[in-house]
Amino acid sequence: xxxxxxxxxxxxxxxxxxRDGVEEPHAEGREYVERIWNECGIYxxxxxxxxxxxxxxxxxWELHLANALKHSAKRLVPRRQLGxxxxxxxxxxxxxxxxxxxxxxxxxxxxxxxxDSAFHLGAVYxxxxxxxxxxxxxxxxxxxAKLQGYLDAGIxxxxxxxxxxxxxxxxxxxxxxxxxxxxEIVRAVFPANHPVIEIxxxxxxxxGSYFEYRNTIHKANGSPVSTDAFLDSSLRHVSAVLYDEGxxxxxxxxxxxxxxxxxxxxxxxxxxxGWYPSxxxxxxxxxxxxxxxxxxxxxxxxxx
Numbered sequence: 001x002x003x004x005x006x007x008x009x010x011x012x013x014x015x016x017x018x019r020d021g022v023e024e025p026h027a028e029g030r031e032y033v034e035r036i037w038n039e040c041g042i043y044x045x046x047x048x049x050x051x052x053x054x055x056x057x058x059x060x061w062e063l064h065l066a067n068a069l070k071h072s073a074k075r076l077v078p079r080r081q082l083g084x085x086x087x088x089x090x091x092x093x094x095x096x097x098x099x100x101x102x103x104x105x106x107x108x109x110x111x112x113x114x115x116d117s118a119f120h121l122g123a124v125y126x127x128x129x130x131x132x133x134x135x136x137x138x139x140x141x142x143x144x145a146k147l148q149g150y151l152d153a154g155i156x157x158x159x160x161x162x163x164x165x166x167x168x169x170x171x172x173x174x175x176x177x178x179x180x181x182x183x184e185i186v187r188a189v190f191p192a193n194h195p196v197i198e199i200x201x202x203x204x205x206x207x208g209s210y211f212e213y214r215n216t217i218h219k220a221n222g223s224p225v226s227t228d229a230f231l232d233s234s235l236r237h238v239s240a241v242l243y244d245e246g247x248x249x250x251x252x253x254x255x256x257x258x259x260x261x262x263x264x265x266x267x268x269x270x271x272x273x274g275w276y277p278s279x280x281x282x283x284x285x286x287x288x289x290x291x292x293x294x295x296x297x298x299x300x301x302x303x304x
Contacts, residue, residue: 002049004037005030010053014170018056018248029248033060036255040066042078043092057105060248061167062091065103068244068256069094072277089155090147090162097272098160099239102147104139105167106132112220117172129180129187130217132171136188136243137217137225140164144235151237161239161269163261168245176245182211182290185243186262186282189235191215191228192290211290230264230284238264239271254278 005019018029041048043066044059052059069076074094082093092101108115115131143164150156166185168176178184182192193212200207215228229235243260259279263271273283274295282292 001038001041004034004041004049004052006049006053012052012054012056015053015056025249028250032248032251033063036063036067040070040076042080043076044079045087046079057167057170058103061105061165061169062103064167064244064246064248064251064255065101065165066092068254068259069101069276071255074099084155090150091165097275098157099163099271099275100147100150100156100160101163101165101242102143103165103167104143105170106135106139107170108172109135109138115172115175119172119174125174127174127178127180129178129184132175132184133187133217133227134219134225136166136185137227137229139166140188140229140235140238140241144229144238148237158237159269161267161271162237163240163242163271164238165242165244168243169247171245182282182292183243183260183280185241185260186290187227189227189230189241189262189264190282190284190290191231230262230266233266235264236266236268239267239269240264240275242276 010016010019018026018033037049040063044062045051048059048063066076069092075096077093077095082089090100091103093099094101108117113131113134115135147156147162147164151158156162181195182190186192191213193214195209196212197209198207199205216224216226218224240261240263244256244258246258256276257278259276261276261279261281263273263281263283265284273281278295280292280294282290285291
């Protein structure tokens with residue numbers, strides 16, 4: 001396998017900083033990217049190193065995703081063996097069960113709904129999850145349309161699962177590791193907003209809890225955007241969405257240990273519960289509540 005990082009002038013400033021940086025995080029990041037390229041390069045496009053000079057985040061996410069799936073005992077099929085015409089098809093394919101994965105990086109965007117990336121050392125900022133939820137909803141919509149195109153073309157079979165894998169690697173730092181619950185990726189597909197706790201006024205004890213119902217958020221211009229796509233028929237061809245916000249730094253532990261997977265209860269071909277055996281998993285219950293669990297063991301998944 002040829003080296004991932006190339007010399008000379010490049011377009012992507014993030015690529016250039018990682019390639020040429022002299023601090024420890026740069027060296028650590030370069031080592032990790034070179035390693036996953038050597039181990040997982042067969043699962044992505046052969047020209048990935050050249051593409052990375054223009055968009056490192058997108059190429060990194062495909063490689064990191066493949067690496068995490070490989071380490072969780074998923075059987076990935078090399079890109080060359082997929083037989084795509086003109087190399088047109090989903091990004092990754094795993095077998096046993098068959099799962100197609102389409103990868104995408106959520107970015108700050110542009111215009112009035114763009115994420116605020118301004119940063120001043122020592123300043124305090126408000127955080128509004130709806131801004132990121134809007135960006136996530138946009139990339140999920142776009143990738144869902146792309147998956148539908150692959151279904152129509154016969155590349156994906158109706159009896160195969162599909163996952164839209166979203167990365168926040170390119171987001172401004174204030175939109176990462178926010179601790180919001182439920183996470184923004186859950187709010188992008190389920191009608192859930194802030195958690196609510198009911199208190200008995202007489203005994204002052206907890207009487208119950210639930211998530212505030214909300215199936216629409218609004219853009220800056222006032223136009224509505226639905227956030228309950230997993231509860232209607234528009235995304236029945238999408239089995240689940242997956243989210244991660246990690247980067248090439250700090251990957252000494254098991255890759256993908258902080259992935260968040262959200263199941264579509266109306267999927268034509270559901271993804272088995274526990275398919276990805278690490279991180280957090282969310283699903284919609286029959287009583288209209290949201291179930292979740294954290295999977296601590298990075299081991300072979302078992303279905304329930």
